[in-house]
Amino acid sequence: NQIFKQWFPAHDIERQDHPFCNNANAAIRRELWEEYPYDEQLTGLEDLDWAKRVQKDGYDISYASDAEIIHVHDETAKEIFNRYRREAYAHKEIMPNQSFSFLDFLRLSTTNVVSDWEAALKEGVFLENALEIPKFRLLQFWGTYRGFSKDGPIPDRLWQRFYYPDRETYPTSNRDGPPSDGSDDETGNHIDYPEQDLHPRNPEDETVS
Secondary structure (H helix, E strand, C coil): CHHHHHHCCCCCECCCCCCCCCHHHCCCCHHHHHHCCCCCCCCCCHHHHHHHHHHHCCCCCCECCCCCCCCCCCCCHHHHHHHHHHHHHHHHHHCCCCCCCHHHHHHHHHHHHHHHHHHHHHHCCHHHHCCHHHHHHHHHHHHHHHHHHCCCCCCHHHHHHHHCCCHHHCCCECCCCCCCCCECCCCCCECCCCCECCCCCCHHHCCCC
């Protein structure tokens, strides 16, 4: 709830001074979308990247507080970690001047847990959320830290871990090829997955309705 209140305030913003937006309930002119398609090579935050590009070219982004779509992530601990890690990979590519250090992990984890506990106390929901709050915040910021710490291209098998957690749903492929050491990520954890094809769709081949 605290994240939602920060990202989606109750008041309208006619012209944002930042590129944050959410594609779930966005309204975009078709001709603008065709001129600025999403970068489907990113591991996440395609809407942030899109907004940054159009703002740079002189377009405005407005926020309408009553344009509401309810979209809730019901995720396991591993899925929460992976979501913030892959979004951090993308954030680092979109905003190369920004960083997230281990000290940032410690500072933001601590301050956000305390802030969330205080909010839960005021709302009378502390007991049912006392353990979930630090669990979520630690996974959120540890995933962010690990994502920002990653250097170099993302191995094919790590893409698979992000987007196809169920091996049976993997498409067939050779987008980047397997990592040379046979591991799925920079930690060296080995997962024996078959070769897969993760060629992204070409936005020019798709129709925007």
